[in-house]
Amino acid sequence: MPRRPYPWRVVIGVEDAADPRLADYVRLRDVDLRKSLEGERGLFVAEGEKVIRRAVSAGHPVRSVLTTAKWLDQLADVIGGVTVYVVSDEVMEGITGFQVHRGALASMERLPLPPVSGLLSGALPGARQPRRIVVLEDLVDHGNVGAIFRCAAALGVDAVILSPRCADPLYRRSVKVSMGAVFAIPYARMPDWHGGLAEIREAGFQLLALTPDQSAVPLDEVPLADRVALMLGSEGDGLSSHWLHEADHPVCIPMSRAAMDLGVDSLNVVAAAAIACHGLTRA
Known part of the structure; x- marks a missing residue:
């Protein structure tokens, strides 16, 4: 899919589950890998529209969003100015290793924990x-x-x-x-x-x-x-x-x-x- 500019976001279609731009989302069920990757990059992954909204409301900046086309408009008000990777259901499952029933994942930045x-x-x-x-x-x-x-x-x-x-x-x-x-x-x-x-x-x-x-x-x-x-x-x-x-x-x-x-x-x-x-x- 071609890259398409929108007034409030950048939408990039991705057809390959191994695309390096999707590295934040790989092997979400591999606990040891995710602990290492998320700690190194200072990120976590929020799954589903409701959880993404709550993370944004709590002040966590969005790094990127991975979703299918049907969820774009439902998330439009919370992902303005963020790069959005749009994939098919098959590619989504190939990236994550499971069916994402709530339609969207967001890579979010962690905030410093208080003492x-x-x-x-x-x-x-x-x-x-x-x-x-x-x-x-x-x-x-x-x-x-x-x-x-x-x-x-x-x-x-x-x-x-x-x-x-x-x-x-x-x-x-x-x-x-x-x-x-x-x-x-x-x-x-x-x-x-x-x-x-x-x-x-x-x-x-x-x-x-x-x-x-x-x-x-x-x-x-x-x-x-x-x-x-x-x-x-x-x-x-x-x-x-x-x-x-x-x-x-x-x-x-x-x-x-x-x-x-x-x-x-x-x-x-x-x-x-x-x-x-x-x-x-x-x-």
């Missing part, structure tokens, strides 16, 4: 001092991280803090699962796992460690302080013994006796996060 101290103090431009935060330790599944961001944003949590080894909230699957909630709630990544909770405590937060251990105090029975940090652990092992020891209170979501009799003694981390985040709103 944990700045996030907790409310010193960031346009931010308020958070009262309810979620702290994630070593969650490595991108879908789970995205889903927890969605729960946190929906249930009024003010911020999220990630341990050093947590999955990237801006990885494509995280963004997609969160439905763009990763752009709606501020977050920071602690540089030091071992001492990271001390900084949160020093900022005046009560540390609550969510555990499946039914001998812990039920979350809804713990008096909540003015500032509360809810700690959630990895998908398999839960919180480390170090973080459990650092907490002010280990707390649980009580399981019914019938569930326990059937061997159901815990919830997956996303379901637990949703219930616990709702519990934080009671005070």
Whole structure:
């Protein structure tokens, strides 16, 4: 296809999935490759019209857009002045390795993450001092991280803090699962796992460690302080013994006796996060 100028964008038809101009979009399911590529170039990929709009509204500049012809007019108001690569459905699947049901991908520039101290103090431009935060330790599944961001944003949590080894909230699957909630709630990544909770405590937060251990105090029975940090652990092992020891209170979501009799003694981390985040709103 020839290059076609428009008053508000440049549209370039591409017929080859291996075209080097599309390098931002290659092998989107290869986690290791994408971590390296996106880190090196300072980018992430937003999938679908709604997510692209939310990323743009959050201030992320658009590097380029990859789409099919039928989505051009629907995205016209958010991609002005941006290079748009238009491909067939077959070429799109050849580039990405999957069917892009929402019709469009955008390569977006990352913004610098704030320091944990700045996030907790409310010193960031346009931010308020958070009262309810979620702290994630070593969650490595991108879908789970995205889903927890969605729960946190929906249930009024003010911020999220990630341990050093947590999955990237801006990885494509995280963004997609969160439905763009990763752009709606501020977050920071602690540089030091071992001492990271001390900084949160020093900022005046009560540390609550969510555990499946039914001998812990039920979350809804713990008096909540003015500032509360809810700690959630990895998908398999839960919180480390170090973080459990650092907490002010280990707390649980009580399981019914019938569930326990059937061997159901815990919830997956996303379901637990949703219930616990709702519990934080009671005070």
